[in-house]
Amino acid sequence: DQQVKQNSPSLSVQEGRISILNCDYTNSMFDYFLWYKKYPAEGPTFLISISSIKDKNEDGRFTVFLNKSAKHLSLHIVPSQPGDSAVYFCAATGSGGSNYKLTFGKGTLLTVNP
Amino acid sequence: DTGVSQDPRHKITKRGQNVTFRCDPISEHNRLYWYRQTLGQGPEFLTYFQNEAQLEKSRLLSDRFSAERPKGSFSTLEIQRTEQGDSAMYLCASSSSGGDRMLHTFGSGTRLTVV
Numbered sequence: 135d136q137q138v139k140q141n142s143p144s145l146s147v148q149e150g151r152i153s154i155l156n157c158d159y160t161n162s163m164f165d166y167f168l169w170y171k172k173y174p175a176e177g178p179t180f181l182i183s184i185s186s187i188k189d190k191n192e193d194g195r196f197t198v199f200l201n202k203s204a205k206h207l208s209l210h211i212v213p214s215q216p217g218d219s220a221v222y223f224c225a226a227t228g229s230g231g232s233n234y235k236l237t238f239g240k241g242t243l244l245t246v247n248p
Numbered sequence: 249d250t251g252v253s254q255d256p257r258h259k260i261t262k263r264g265q266n267v268t269f270r271c272d273p274i275s276e277h278n279r280l281y282w283y284r285q286t287l288g289q290g291p292e293f294l295t296y297f298q299n300e301a302q303l304e305k306s307r308l309l310s311d312r313f314s315a316e317r318p319k320g321s322f323s324t325l326e327i328q329r330t331e332q333g334d335s336a337m338y339l340c341a342s343s344s345s346g347g348d349r350m351l352h353t354f355g356s357g358t359r360l361t362v363v
Binding site: 140166178179180223225232233238239 | 252254279281283288289290291292293296298303304339341343349350351352353354355356357359
């Protein structure tokens, strides 16, 4: 069962425009969410996170929105730059546990065209 | 500290051979994780250590897989009698026990190809 779903395998946007990546989850025990960026042949790099006590977290060009009732989160990148082209993974964990293992979606390949 | 280090970066092995991978976490981090990523999938949890104790193993970790973290520092992941289905990227991550304990820092991974 896919507990974290990223339904768009790919997304293409023009440089300077907004990129919106979406993520849905099914496990009600998840209360902390992270976005990772991954280039080929490298490990995932942490981008931004959000706790379930918040509905928005912003860091520079990156903003994550959380809608708990819909079990949905989204990552907004504004403005998008060619260097943002990578695979973006949504991940979730439950802070009530003790190991904090991450459950990942399948990723969305973002391509930002110059 | 330069982050999480994994060695080797790439490994090609023949089916049936044993392989061992090494992970050196960030020195202050007492939590260490192994994940596996196959093509088109996100990383999947394999196992977790807190200090030297292995506290959780995924059902993905068959009896051919064994992981250790002696003295709570570096960790090794061994795969015995490799199969073609073991071909994947093996990722190691570490985290602290502080306020950012849910934030995993990943290494660059070991790409295993079983031929």
